[in-house]
Amino acid sequence: MPLPQTSDPATRADARRPLVLLVDADAAAVRVATAAVANAGGEILAAVEPAAAVGFVRSRLADIAIVDVPDRATLPIIEALGASGLIVVATSGAGSVALAVEAMRRGAVDFVLKPYSPETLARRLAPRLEERRQPVEAPIEAGPDADEPRDFAGFVGRSSPMQALYGEIARIAPSRAPVFITGESGSGKELCAEAIHARSGRAAKPLVALNCGAIPRELMESEVFGHVRGAFTGATDDRVGAVEAAAGGTLFLDEIGEMELSLQAKLLRVLQTGEFRRVGDPRPRRADVRIVCATHRDPFAEVAAGRFRQDLFYRLHVLPIRLPALRERGDDVIALAGAFLESFAREEGRAIWRLSPAAAELFRRYDWPGNVRELQNVIRRAIVLGEGDEITPEMLPAELRRAGPPAASSVCDPEIIEPFWVQERRIIERAVEAFGGNTARAAAALEISPSTIYRKRERWA
Numbered sequence: 295m296p297l298p299q300t301s302d303p304a305t306r307a308d309a310r311r312p313l314v315l316l317v318d319a320d321a322a323a324v325r326v327a328t329a330a331v332a333n334a335g336g337e338i339l340a341a342v343e344p345a346a347a348v349g350f351v352r353s354r355l356a357d358i359a360i361v362d363v364p365d366r367a368t369l370p371i372i373e374a375l376g377a378s379g380l381i382v383v384a385t386s387g388a389g390s391v392a393l394a395v396e397a398m399r400r401g402a403v404d405f406v407l408k409p410y411s412p413e414t415l416a417r418r419l420a421p422r423l424e425e426r427r428q429p430v431e432a433p434i435e436a437g438p439d440a441d442e443p444r445d446f447a448g449f450v451g452r453s454s455p456m457q458a459l460y461g462e463i464a465r466i467a468p469s470r471a472p473v474f475i476t477g478e479s480g481s482g483k484e485l486c487a488e489a490i491h492a493r494s495g496r497a498a499k500p501l502v503a504l505n506c507g508a509i510p511r512e513l514m515e516s517e518v519f520g521h522v523r524g525a526f527t528g529a530t531d532d533r534v535g536a537v538e539a540a541a542g543g544t545l546f547l548d549e550i551g552e553m554e555l556s557l558q559a560k561l562l563r564v565l566q567t568g569e570f571r572r573v574g575d576p577r578p579r580r581a582d583v584r585i586v587c588a589t590h591r592d593p594f595a596e597v598a599a600g601r602f603r604q605d606l607f608y609r610l611h612v613l614p615i616r617l618p619a620l621r622e623r624g625d626d627v628i629a630l631a632g633a634f635l636e637s638f639a640r641e642e643g644r645a646i647w648r649l650s651p652a653a654a655e656l657f658r659r660y661d662w663p664g665n666v667r668e669l670q671n672v673i674r675r676a677i678v679l680g681e682g683d684e685i686t687p688e689m690l691p692a693e694l695r696r697a698g699p700p701a702a703s704s705v706c707d708p709e710i711i712e713p714f715w716v717q718e719r720r721i722i723e724r725a726v727e728a729f730g731g732n733t734a735r736a737a738a739a740l741e742i743s744p745s746t747i748y749r750k751r752e753r754w755a
């Protein structure tokens with residue numbers, strides 16, 4: 295199932311794309327439906343299993359729901375979503391006329407038989423999407439120059455992908471539903487979690503962040519759920535875990551993909567029942583936390599490889615957000631560089647620095663695999679080690695200088711030759727990104743098998 299795409303800025307200028315909730319447990323159908331929704335001019339809000347659909351009844355985020363009806367047990371979902379004002383299109387592979395009639399009786403406006411092609415579903419959806427297409431919503435922070443793109447909640451950046459991201463954050467922040475943030479390393483996932491918390495009704499309560507990749511495995515359960523005295527060697531006192539510390543607020547689980555499978559099962563229980571136990575304590579406790587999680591990996595590949603529980607994934611992947619890579623943000627890189635030049639120079643007790651035009655050009659051309667964090671490091675290093683008050687190309691690391699236009703000479707400079715695996719990795723990552731995180735489609739375009747990508751990724755990890 296590919297990650298939802300941010301909408302086409304050109305279309306957004308005229309009207310907001312209707313948001314579609316996809317309720318289907320079958321990953322293959324979700325892939326086809328995602329393509330159909332994009333073709334018909336909509337945007338996927340989330341793809342969820344039937345059990346998670348009810349969470350959307352109150353959130354009122356979606357305009358339209360496509361609900362798979364494998365049997366009669368799913369029919370009440372149609373009723374509930376319809377009653378909350380969504381246009382509901384039912385689908386089913388059962389091919390039963392009685393089921394179709396019953397789905398329509400319960401409020402579905404159309405019934406599409408499975409398997410459907412993206413074209414068929416897009417055709418059936420198009421008039422429904424048209425009904426819900428709305429004039430573009432008011433800018434996020436209205437003011438005298440409200441039409442101007444602006445920075446937002448700690449983020450610097452006014453490019454279209456960032457404007458779309460700010461809109462998504464503003465829309466999903468008030469919901470209680472879990473948020474699943476994806477994006478390359480250093481692209482601002484933690485900043486995004488902070489913005490969501492700050493704009494939610496939970497802002498007055500704590501935001502507790504845990505990096506699942508940085509905590510030793512044997513301590514992780516106690517970090518998340520706490521422990522009681524004597525639970526294990528060294529547990530000399532009762533200890534509150536992150537879930538309790540975040541009571542009423544938000545729990546941010548960074549690098550969720552690194553969490554052990556056994557602990558994933560316990561987290562699933564919190565999401566299903568609201569209950570958890572401190573390590574060594576038989577007494578169940580209750581938690582009221584909103585979970586926001588993040589990963590730099592492709593979560594669909596992690597599920598496919600068995601490293602991420604599918605049931606937990608569908609519970610968490612309710613409101614997905616993708617952070618664009620820095621290289622997708624155009625001139626934001628220059629604005630960010632300016633902001634860091636100012637703040638780091640101040641921190642280092644130096645005069646304010648600027649970027650020379652030649653250095654700015656390299657910044658624009660470079661790929662930034664480490665994203666905003668890499669940019670911060672480059673600027674900090676130049677300010678600490680450099681002389682003067684201007685960043686020039688000579689002060690920049692070799693990989694950045696390589697980003698310049700190709701040398702006029704036909705002889706290749708040995709310094710610019712990159713290892714084969716680095717070039718191969720860049721090609722693969724770009725392809726996966728171009729297909730919105732869908733490894734299978736990227737593999738098809740590269741004419742290699744998806745398993746080749748998974749195998750290589752394991753080697754690079």
Ligand SMILES: Nc1ncnc2c1ncn2[C@@H]1O[C@H](COP(=O)(O)OP(=O)(O)OP(=O)(O)O)[C@@H](O)[C@H]1O
Binds near residue numbers: 449485548666
């Ligand atoms: N658009 C932005 N404007 C200003 N600062 C930013 C922006 N994006 C990221 N940063 C800063 O860059 C640094 C890295 O961001 P952050 O830690 O949120 O990234 P991340 O995606 O969570 O990284 P990782 O995957 O390594 O956990 C932080 O200091 C953050 O404040």
